[in-house]
Amino acid sequence: MIIGVPKEIKNNENRVALTPGGVKTLISQGHTVYIEKNAGLGSSFENTDYELAGATLLEDTQHLFDISELIIKVKEPLESEYELFHEGQSLFTYLHLAADLALTEALMRKKITGIAYETVELPNSRLPLLMPMSEVAGRMSVQIGATLLQKYNGGAGVLLGGVPGVKPAKVLIIGGGVVGTNAAKMAVGLGAHVTIMDVNSERMAYLDDIFGGRVTTLKYNYYNVEEAVKETDLLIGAVLVTGEKAPKTVTTEMVQTMKKGAVIVDVAIDQGGSIETIDRVTTHDHPSYEKYGVIHYSVANMPGAVPRTSTFALEAATLPYILELANLGVIGALQHNPCLAKGLNTFNGHITCKGVADSLNLPYSPIHTFFA
Numbered sequence: 001m002i003i004g005v006p007k008e009i010k011n012n013e014n015r016v017a018l019t020p021g022g023v024k025t026l027i028s029q030g031h032t033v034y035i036e037k038n039a040g041l042g043s044s045f046e047n048t049d050y051e052l053a054g055a056t057l058l059e060d061t062q063h064l065f066d067i068s069e070l071i072i073k074v075k076e077p078l079e080s081e082y083e084l085f086h087e088g089q090s091l092f093t094y095l096h097l098a099a100d101l102a103l104t105e106a107l108m109r110k111k112i113t114g115i116a117y118e119t120v121e122l123p124n125s126r127l128p129l130l131m132p133m134s135e136v137a138g139r140m141s142v143q144i145g146a147t148l149l150q151k152y153n154g155g156a157g158v159l160l161g162g163v164p165g166v167k168p169a170k171v172l173i174i175g176g177g178v179v180g181t182n183a184a185k186m187a188v189g190l191g192a193h194v195t196i197m198d199v200n201s202e203r204m205a206y207l208d209d210i211f212g213g214r215v216t217t218l219k220y221n222y223y224n225v226e227e228a229v230k231e232t233d234l235l236i237g238a239v240l241v242t243g244e245k246a247p248k249t250v251t252t253e254m255v256q257t258m259k260k261g262a263v264i265v266d267v268a269i270d271q272g273g274s275i276e277t278i279d280r281v282t283t284h285d286h287p288s289y290e291k292y293g294v295i296h297y298s299v300a301n302m303p304g305a306v307p308r309t310s311t312f313a314l315e316a317a318t319l320p321y322i323l324e325l326a327n328l329g330v331i332g333a334l335q336h337n338p339c340l341a342k343g344l345n346t347f348n349g350h351i352t353c354k355g356v357a358d359s360l361n362l363p364y365s366p367i368h369t370f371f372a
Contacts, residue, residue: 001326002032004068006061006084007039010075010300012284014042014307015314017072017093020053022315022322027054031326034064043307065089070325074314075301082106090330092322094118094133097345098245098359099272107346113330117318118270119243119353120343127242129321129343131178132313134267136303138182138238141265142171144302145234146190148263148288148295155295156261158233161191168192172228174220174249174274175238176203179267181210183236188214195228220249229254237266237274243345243355246271252292260293269298272359335371 003026005017016039018026023033033055037047047057058064065071065084073093077085079102085091088111095116097104107114117129127134142160149155149169162168171187173180176198187194188211197220198204204217218224229235229250235258239246246268255264255277268274269281277291278298284305288297303310321340324333334341345353350365357364 001329002034002067002069003322003326004034004064004071005036005039006064006071006073006081007036008042008074008304009078009081010304013075013301013304015074015304015311016040016043016045016307017074017315017318018322019043019311019315020045020049020055022319023050023055024053025319026323026326029323029327032056034058034068036061036064043311070330072318072322074311075304076100076103077106082110085110085112087111089113090325091115092117092318092325094270095345096270097351097353097356098243099270101360104346104351104356104360104362108349108351111349112346113344113348114346115325115330115334115340115343116243116345116353117343119345119355120321120340121242122339127178128339129314129317130240132317133303133310134178135182136306136310136313137267138179139186140302140306141179141183141236141238141267142186142190142192142234144287144297145171145236145263145265148265148297149233149261151261153295154261154288154290155263156233156259158261160187160234169233170231171195171234171236172197172232173236173238174198174225175240175268176200176207176217177238177240179238179240180236181207183238183267184211184215187234192234197224197228225250226254226257230257230259232258233262235262235264235275237264237268237278239268239274240271241355243353243359244271245359246274248274248276250275250277252276255294256292258292258294261295262293263295263297265297267302269300273298331371334367341367341371
């Protein structure tokens, strides 16, 4: 198979979809890999590293798209990339279509076979390709929150862990999944007072067990959130409904009761955001803004700031699936692997992920409509 890896163009997106090691693995199995020149520089991979691994470097982005059967990316295509695709091409990347009607329509119009990392799902409901970046984003959310709490960044001037004789900051995490668990690990490690809210009682029991009582777990409901946010120094939005737009878990009225200089980090911004006052997607260049006296952070590609770690972690998860797509062909791999098939979001001009269709109020075509 002919595989193309373009350079990511999202603001400060320094990850790359394949490392030289991944390229070498694909080449060894008889595939052809084209890498856009300088695609790996942000992750400290030189062009020569890819050439030594057997890839062919291309300077012309359009040419790379024209000759590639399968495009491998990290982030969703931006508007300027829509016309690079040719009809019937296959794309494997994070898509987050539930919050992006324009991209969804573009993929449907071009009849792109769009396979989303974030909806590939194992029988136990785990999301293996979302997990590594959720781990990174969860840990980063606390680092970022701690920085924004510093006075010169507009925060209240609070140290997360406090010091002897001074109480620590209060961190509220809404969502006890992979993002929330990793955020809690960092916050607990820094000595903060941590509360995790979730709707799943079994998950809360698990979190209580693994943290040995070092976190407070609370059932997510309106009253508990309303009371907790008033005393929160750092609020982390970490909810996820697979394939769907994120639910709003904190209202504008709740944010208005928060302390001046408190910080909100909404990791769910990729799926539309989970905090009602998050009204924009920010960038690493201008990551935060103030609203109602509270600092809001809503960067959609948080792991792009730590690309070396993120790229290796992402490829470790995606490469087995990329090999399957290349070795069996895209259709063959989707028919062979039901977990990968759950990642199929668009096919032949149709939406094949129910969560996406429901979120965008568009028709849904089950995958079995196309594959036996």
